[in-house]
Amino acid sequence: MSSKRRNKKKKNSVLSAVVVIILAAVYLVWGKEDAEPTRSGLIPVELIKTIDGDTIKIKYEGKEQNVRYLLIDTPETSHPRLGKQPFGEKAKERNQELLNSGKLEIEFDIGEKYDKYNRLLAYIYIDGESVQEKLLEEGLARVAYVYPPNTRHLDAYEKAQERAKKAGIGIWTLEDYATDRGFDSDTYSITDKNTETNSKADAEESFKNCTELRKKYPNGVKKGHPAYSERMDGDKDGYACE
Structure with a gap:
C-alpha cells in the first residue's frame, strides 16, 4: 500500500472518530428524553426587608426597590383603610420564612416591569422554587391582578390555588372571604390592631x-x-x- 493511500486512510479514521465524539456529545446534551431544561431568566438579588405576604424590598441594580409579587394577593397587615385582615400576618411570616431559607432570585415577565406605585413586578424564587406557588398552595394567597401579557405562570398558580381550596386550608376556611374583588374585610375583620394574627382565630x-x-x-x-x-x-x- 502506498504512503499516500495510508495517509488518506489514517485521516478518514481520525475524521470518523471526531464525528463519533461530536455525536456522543450532542446525545448527552439533547438526546435524553428525560433531560430537564435549565431554567433561565432568574436574577439573583439581595433581600432587604419582607414588607408583607406579597411585597418585599430588595437590592436590584445597585439600589433598594420594592417588589410586588406577580399574579397573587395576600391579606393586608397594616392597610390604611382595610387595617389588618385575617391571615395577613400568617402570610407575611410564611413569606419571610421562605425568603430566609435559601438563594433569592426574581424573574420578570414580558409585560410591564413596574406598577403604578413604581414597584417592580416579578416572580419570586428560593433555590429555584416558586414562592408565589407555595403561598397559594398553603392557602395564604389568592390568584389576582391578572394583567396580560404578564401571565407566564398563571396556569400553575391556578392549579395550586385549587389544591388549597379543595383542602379547605388557610383563607379558604373562611366562607366567601376570598373574592374576585379582594378579601371581605366587612364580614371578617380584626378589631384589635395590636393582636398578632396567624390562624383563622384571627377573625374569631x-x-x-x-x-x-x-x-x-x-x-x-x-x-x-x-x-x-x-x-x-x-x-x-x-x-x-x-
Whole structure:
C-alpha cells in the first residue's frame, strides 16, 4: 500500500472518530428524553426587608426597590383603610420564612416591569422554587391582578390555588372571604390592631348564645365562619343557629 493511500486512510479514521465524539456529545446534551431544561431568566438579588405576604424590598441594580409579587394577593397587615385582615400576618411570616431559607432570585415577565406605585413586578424564587406557588398552595394567597401579557405562570398558580381550596386550608376556611374583588374585610375583620394574627382565630367572633348571634347573622353561620361554635350547633350539621 502506498504512503499516500495510508495517509488518506489514517485521516478518514481520525475524521470518523471526531464525528463519533461530536455525536456522543450532542446525545448527552439533547438526546435524553428525560433531560430537564435549565431554567433561565432568574436574577439573583439581595433581600432587604419582607414588607408583607406579597411585597418585599430588595437590592436590584445597585439600589433598594420594592417588589410586588406577580399574579397573587395576600391579606393586608397594616392597610390604611382595610387595617389588618385575617391571615395577613400568617402570610407575611410564611413569606419571610421562605425568603430566609435559601438563594433569592426574581424573574420578570414580558409585560410591564413596574406598577403604578413604581414597584417592580416579578416572580419570586428560593433555590429555584416558586414562592408565589407555595403561598397559594398553603392557602395564604389568592390568584389576582391578572394583567396580560404578564401571565407566564398563571396556569400553575391556578392549579395550586385549587389544591388549597379543595383542602379547605388557610383563607379558604373562611366562607366567601376570598373574592374576585379582594378579601371581605366587612364580614371578617380584626378589631384589635395590636393582636398578632396567624390562624383563622384571627377573625374569631364570640357570642354568648344563638339569640345574640342572630342579631348580627339572622340566618346563622356555617362551620368555618369566625362566629361558628360547636356548642351552638346542636344537630352537628355544620351550621350554627340556623
